[in-house]
Amino acid sequence: MSETQFHVGEKNVTVVFPNETLQFSSLDLPTLLQLAESHGIRDFNVYKGNVALKKSDFPVTEGTLTIVPVNKAGIF
Amino acid sequence: MEELEELYVRQKPLKLKTVNKATVIGLGGIGSWVALDLALAGAKTLILIDNDRIETTNLNRTPYKVSQTGMFKTQAMKDLILERRIDTEVITFEKKLETLTKTELSKLKSSVVIDTRDNLINLDVGIKPDYYLRYDGLSATIMTELPDSAFTSGTGGYNTVPSFIATPQFLASLITAIVFTGYEFHNTKTFTHILEVLS
Numbered sequence: 126m127s128e129t130q131f132h133v134g135e136k137n138v139t140v141v142f143p144n145e146t147l148q149f150s151s152l153d154l155p156t157l158l159q160l161a162e163s164h165g166i167r168d169f170n171v172y173k174g175n176v177a178l179k180k181s182d183f184p185v186t187e188g189t190l191t192i193v194p195v196n197k198a199g200i201f
Numbered sequence: 202m203e204e205l206e207e208l209y210v211r212q213k214p215l216k217l218k219t220v221n222k223a224t225v226i227g228l229g230g231i232g233s234w235v236a237l238d239l240a241l242a243g244a245k246t247l248i249l250i251d252n253d254r255i256e257t258t259n260l261n262r263t264p265y266k267v268s269q270t271g272m273f274k275t276q277a278m279k280d281l282i283l284e285r286r287i288d289t290e291v292i293t294f295e296k297k298l299e300t301l302t303k304t305e306l307s308k309l310k311s312s313v314v315i316d317t318r319d320n321l322i323n324l325d326v327g328i329k330p331d332y333y334l335r336y337d338g339l340s341a342t343i344m345t346e347l348p349d350s351a352f353t354s355g356t357g358g359y360n361t362v363p364s365f366i367a368t369p370q371f372l373a374s375l376i377t378a379i380v381f382t383g384y385e386f387h388n389t390k391t392f393t394h395i396l397e398v399l400s
Contacts, residue, residue: 158354177348
Protein backbone atom coordinates (compact mmCIF):
# COMPACT_ATOMS: atom_id res chain seq x y z
CA MET A 126 0.00 0.00 0.00
CA SER A 127 1.43 3.36 -1.00
CA GLU A 128 1.49 6.25 1.46
CA THR A 129 -1.04 8.18 -0.66
CA GLN A 130 -3.52 5.30 -0.50
CA PHE A 131 -2.97 5.04 3.25
CA HIS A 132 -4.11 8.65 3.77
CA VAL A 133 -7.33 8.40 1.72
CA GLY A 134 -10.26 8.93 4.07
CA GLU A 135 -8.09 9.43 7.12
CA LYS A 136 -9.74 11.66 9.72
CA ASN A 137 -7.16 14.32 10.41
CA VAL A 138 -9.47 17.00 11.78
CA THR A 139 -10.73 16.71 15.34
CA VAL A 140 -13.50 19.09 16.40
CA VAL A 141 -14.02 19.50 20.12
CA PHE A 142 -17.46 20.74 21.14
CA PRO A 143 -18.26 21.29 24.82
CA ASN A 144 -20.10 17.96 24.99
CA GLU A 145 -18.73 15.93 22.11
CA THR A 146 -15.62 15.35 20.04
CA LEU A 147 -15.95 14.57 16.33
CA GLN A 148 -13.48 13.66 13.61
CA PHE A 149 -13.43 14.51 9.91
CA SER A 150 -11.13 14.11 6.94
CA SER A 151 -11.62 17.83 6.31
CA LEU A 152 -14.01 20.49 7.56
CA ASP A 153 -15.49 23.31 5.51
CA LEU A 154 -17.28 26.36 6.88
CA PRO A 155 -20.91 25.39 6.05
CA THR A 156 -20.40 22.03 7.78
CA LEU A 157 -18.92 23.72 10.84
CA LEU A 158 -21.88 26.12 11.09
CA GLN A 159 -24.36 23.26 10.72
CA LEU A 160 -22.56 21.27 13.39
CA ALA A 161 -22.59 24.22 15.78
CA GLU A 162 -26.29 24.74 15.22
CA SER A 163 -26.98 21.06 15.83
CA HIS A 164 -25.12 21.38 19.13
CA GLY A 165 -27.30 24.34 20.09
CA ILE A 166 -24.43 26.78 19.75
CA ARG A 167 -25.17 30.01 17.89
CA ASP A 168 -22.24 32.38 18.43
CA PHE A 169 -18.79 30.92 18.91
CA ASN A 170 -15.07 31.15 18.26
CA VAL A 171 -12.90 28.39 16.83
CA TYR A 172 -9.41 27.84 18.19
CA LYS A 173 -6.60 25.78 16.74
CA GLY A 174 -4.20 25.71 19.63
CA ASN A 175 -4.12 29.27 20.88
CA VAL A 176 -5.00 30.79 17.51
CA ALA A 177 -8.55 31.98 16.82
CA LEU A 178 -9.44 30.87 13.31
CA LYS A 179 -11.12 33.16 10.78
CA LYS A 180 -13.68 32.21 8.17
CA SER A 181 -10.98 32.52 5.54
CA ASP A 182 -9.01 29.74 7.27
CA PHE A 183 -11.58 27.18 6.11
CA PRO A 184 -11.62 24.47 4.88
CA VAL A 185 -9.37 22.92 7.51
CA THR A 186 -7.69 19.62 6.64
CA GLU A 187 -5.76 18.82 9.78
CA GLY A 188 -5.47 19.59 13.47
CA THR A 189 -7.67 19.90 16.51
CA LEU A 190 -10.30 22.65 16.53
CA THR A 191 -11.92 23.70 19.77
CA ILE A 192 -15.34 25.33 19.66
CA VAL A 193 -15.79 27.99 22.34
CA PRO A 194 -19.30 29.47 22.62
CA VAL A 195 -19.56 33.21 23.16
CA ASN A 196 -22.59 35.14 24.28
CA LYS A 197 -24.52 37.66 22.21
CA ALA A 198 -22.18 40.36 23.36
CA GLY A 199 -19.33 38.35 21.83
CA ILE A 200 -17.89 37.58 25.24
CA PHE A 201 -16.73 34.16 26.41
CA MET B 202 -39.66 77.70 16.46
CA GLU B 203 -38.59 79.61 19.55
CA GLU B 204 -39.37 76.64 21.82
CA LEU B 205 -37.03 74.39 19.87
CA GLU B 206 -34.24 76.96 20.16
CA GLU B 207 -34.77 77.04 23.91
CA LEU B 208 -34.80 73.28 24.11
CA TYR B 209 -31.01 72.98 23.80
CA VAL B 210 -30.01 76.06 25.81
CA ARG B 211 -28.46 74.00 28.59
CA GLN B 212 -26.69 71.67 26.18
CA LYS B 213 -24.94 74.45 24.22
CA PRO B 214 -22.20 75.15 26.80
CA LEU B 215 -20.94 71.60 26.24
CA LYS B 216 -20.00 72.56 22.66
CA LEU B 217 -21.11 69.19 21.33
CA LYS B 218 -20.81 68.15 17.69
CA THR B 219 -23.62 68.74 15.27
CA VAL B 220 -24.89 65.35 14.14
CA ASN B 221 -26.53 65.85 10.78
CA LYS B 222 -27.34 62.24 9.99
CA ALA B 223 -27.20 58.97 11.89
CA THR B 224 -28.29 55.47 10.90
CA VAL B 225 -29.41 52.86 13.39
CA ILE B 226 -29.48 49.28 12.17
CA GLY B 227 -31.75 47.19 14.36
CA LEU B 228 -34.32 48.75 16.69
CA GLY B 229 -34.42 46.18 19.45
CA GLY B 230 -33.16 46.63 22.98
CA ILE B 231 -30.08 48.65 22.05
CA GLY B 232 -31.16 50.31 18.82
CA SER B 233 -34.41 51.68 20.20
CA TRP B 234 -32.58 53.60 22.93
CA VAL B 235 -29.79 54.64 20.58
CA ALA B 236 -32.27 56.10 18.11
CA LEU B 237 -34.25 57.90 20.80
CA ASP B 238 -31.13 59.23 22.56
CA LEU B 239 -29.61 60.51 19.32
CA ALA B 240 -32.87 62.25 18.44
CA LEU B 241 -33.25 63.78 21.89
CA ALA B 242 -29.66 64.99 21.78
CA GLY B 243 -30.36 66.78 18.52
CA ALA B 244 -29.46 64.57 15.56
CA LYS B 245 -31.09 66.23 12.56
CA THR B 246 -31.81 63.16 10.42
CA LEU B 247 -32.21 59.59 11.60
CA ILE B 248 -32.38 56.55 9.35
CA LEU B 249 -33.95 53.55 11.05
CA ILE B 250 -33.63 50.03 9.66
CA ASP B 251 -35.51 47.03 11.04
CA ASN B 252 -37.97 44.58 9.52
CA ASP B 253 -39.41 43.45 12.83
CA ARG B 254 -42.61 44.33 14.68
CA ILE B 255 -42.98 45.03 18.39
CA GLU B 256 -43.93 42.09 20.59
CA THR B 257 -44.97 42.22 24.24
CA THR B 258 -41.72 40.51 25.23
CA ASN B 259 -39.77 43.48 23.79
CA LEU B 260 -41.35 45.94 26.19
CA ASN B 261 -39.24 45.14 29.27
CA ARG B 262 -36.18 46.78 27.73
CA THR B 263 -37.36 49.23 25.10
CA PRO B 264 -39.11 52.63 25.17
CA TYR B 265 -41.99 51.38 23.03
CA LYS B 266 -45.49 51.73 24.42
CA VAL B 267 -47.88 48.86 25.09
CA SER B 268 -50.23 50.48 22.57
CA GLN B 269 -47.52 50.16 19.91
CA THR B 270 -47.42 46.35 20.13
CA GLY B 271 -47.71 44.92 16.64
CA MET B 272 -46.32 48.02 14.92
CA PHE B 273 -43.12 48.01 12.92
CA LYS B 274 -40.38 49.06 15.32
CA THR B 275 -39.24 51.68 12.82
CA GLN B 276 -42.67 53.30 12.64
CA ALA B 277 -43.17 53.15 16.39
CA MET B 278 -39.78 54.77 16.99
CA LYS B 279 -40.52 57.42 14.40
CA ASP B 280 -43.70 58.28 16.32
CA LEU B 281 -41.84 58.40 19.65
CA ILE B 282 -39.20 60.68 18.18
CA LEU B 283 -41.64 63.04 16.47
CA GLU B 284 -43.67 63.37 19.68
CA ARG B 285 -40.54 64.89 21.22
CA ARG B 286 -38.62 66.45 18.32
CA ILE B 287 -40.98 67.54 15.58
CA ASP B 288 -38.19 68.95 13.44
CA THR B 289 -36.23 65.68 13.22
CA GLU B 290 -36.27 64.00 9.83
CA VAL B 291 -36.88 60.28 10.32
CA ILE B 292 -36.42 57.91 7.38
CA THR B 293 -37.50 54.32 7.94
CA PHE B 294 -36.87 51.05 6.16
CA GLU B 295 -39.03 48.12 7.25
CA LYS B 296 -36.60 45.56 5.90
CA LYS B 297 -33.33 43.86 6.73
CA LEU B 298 -30.12 45.73 5.98
CA GLU B 299 -29.04 43.12 3.44
CA THR B 300 -32.23 43.62 1.41
CA LEU B 301 -31.87 47.37 0.95
CA THR B 302 -31.49 48.44 -2.66
CA LYS B 303 -28.49 50.42 -3.82
CA THR B 304 -30.65 53.53 -3.94
CA GLU B 305 -31.83 52.95 -0.38
CA LEU B 306 -28.29 52.24 0.81
CA SER B 307 -27.12 55.48 -0.78
CA LYS B 308 -29.25 57.38 1.75
CA LEU B 309 -26.96 56.07 4.50
CA LYS B 310 -23.94 57.85 3.07
CA SER B 311 -22.40 60.62 5.19
CA SER B 312 -24.14 59.29 8.26
CA VAL B 313 -22.80 57.81 11.45
CA VAL B 314 -23.83 54.17 11.13
CA ILE B 315 -24.52 52.21 14.29
CA ASP B 316 -25.12 48.47 13.99
CA THR B 317 -27.14 47.01 16.86
CA ARG B 318 -28.22 43.78 15.19
CA ASP B 319 -28.67 40.60 17.14
CA ASN B 320 -25.77 38.57 15.77
CA LEU B 321 -22.06 38.70 14.97
CA ILE B 322 -22.43 38.20 11.22
CA ASN B 323 -20.49 40.75 9.17
CA LEU B 324 -22.71 41.77 6.27
CA ASP B 325 -20.98 42.93 3.11
CA VAL B 326 -23.53 45.39 1.74
CA GLY B 327 -21.21 48.21 0.77
CA ILE B 328 -21.87 50.18 3.94
CA LYS B 329 -19.44 49.76 6.79
CA PRO B 330 -20.97 50.57 10.19
CA ASP B 331 -18.90 52.91 12.34
CA TYR B 332 -19.88 51.18 15.57
CA TYR B 333 -21.24 47.80 16.59
CA LEU B 334 -23.09 47.42 19.88
CA ARG B 335 -24.02 44.05 21.36
CA TYR B 336 -25.28 42.88 24.72
CA ASP B 337 -26.28 39.74 26.54
CA GLY B 338 -27.88 40.06 29.95
CA LEU B 339 -25.48 42.29 31.88
CA SER B 340 -22.61 41.86 29.41
CA ALA B 341 -21.99 44.52 26.80
CA THR B 342 -19.58 45.21 23.96
CA ILE B 343 -18.90 48.28 21.87
CA MET B 344 -16.61 47.82 18.89
CA THR B 345 -15.63 49.48 15.66
CA GLU B 346 -14.95 46.17 13.89
CA LEU B 347 -16.75 42.87 14.20
CA PRO B 348 -14.20 40.19 15.06
CA ASP B 349 -13.24 37.98 12.10
CA SER B 350 -12.97 35.13 14.55
CA ALA B 351 -16.64 35.24 15.59
CA PHE B 352 -18.89 32.69 13.93
CA THR B 353 -22.67 32.53 13.99
CA SER B 354 -24.32 29.24 13.14
CA GLY B 355 -27.45 28.64 11.08
CA THR B 356 -29.25 31.66 9.73
CA GLY B 357 -28.16 33.85 12.59
CA GLY B 358 -31.78 34.23 13.57
CA TYR B 359 -33.01 35.65 16.82
CA ASN B 360 -31.56 34.10 19.92
CA THR B 361 -33.54 34.50 23.13
CA VAL B 362 -31.40 35.41 26.10
CA PRO B 363 -32.08 37.16 29.40
CA SER B 364 -32.47 40.88 28.85
CA PHE B 365 -32.76 43.87 31.11
CA ILE B 366 -33.26 47.53 30.34
CA ALA B 367 -30.10 48.79 32.04
CA THR B 368 -27.62 47.16 29.66
CA PRO B 369 -28.93 48.53 26.35
CA GLN B 370 -29.46 51.94 27.97
CA PHE B 371 -25.85 51.83 29.15
CA LEU B 372 -24.64 51.18 25.60
CA ALA B 373 -26.97 53.83 24.16
CA SER B 374 -25.58 56.41 26.57
CA LEU B 375 -22.02 55.48 25.63
CA ILE B 376 -22.58 55.74 21.90
CA THR B 377 -24.54 58.98 22.21
CA ALA B 378 -21.67 60.50 24.19
CA ILE B 379 -19.13 59.22 21.65
CA VAL B 380 -21.04 60.55 18.64
CA PHE B 381 -21.90 63.95 20.11
CA THR B 382 -18.48 64.63 21.65
CA GLY B 383 -16.51 63.31 18.67
CA TYR B 384 -14.55 61.08 21.02
CA GLU B 385 -12.00 59.05 19.07
CA PHE B 386 -12.84 55.42 19.68
CA HIS B 387 -11.42 52.78 17.32
CA ASN B 388 -11.35 49.73 19.47
CA THR B 389 -13.32 46.99 21.16
CA LYS B 390 -14.43 47.47 24.72
CA THR B 391 -16.15 44.64 26.49
CA PHE B 392 -17.89 44.72 29.82
CA THR B 393 -18.41 41.24 31.20
CA HIS B 394 -20.69 43.02 33.65
CA ILE B 395 -21.73 46.62 33.04
CA LEU B 396 -21.05 47.56 36.65
CA GLU B 397 -17.35 47.02 35.92
CA VAL B 398 -17.37 50.75 35.14
CA LEU B 399 -17.64 51.33 38.88
CA SER B 400 -14.54 49.33 39.74
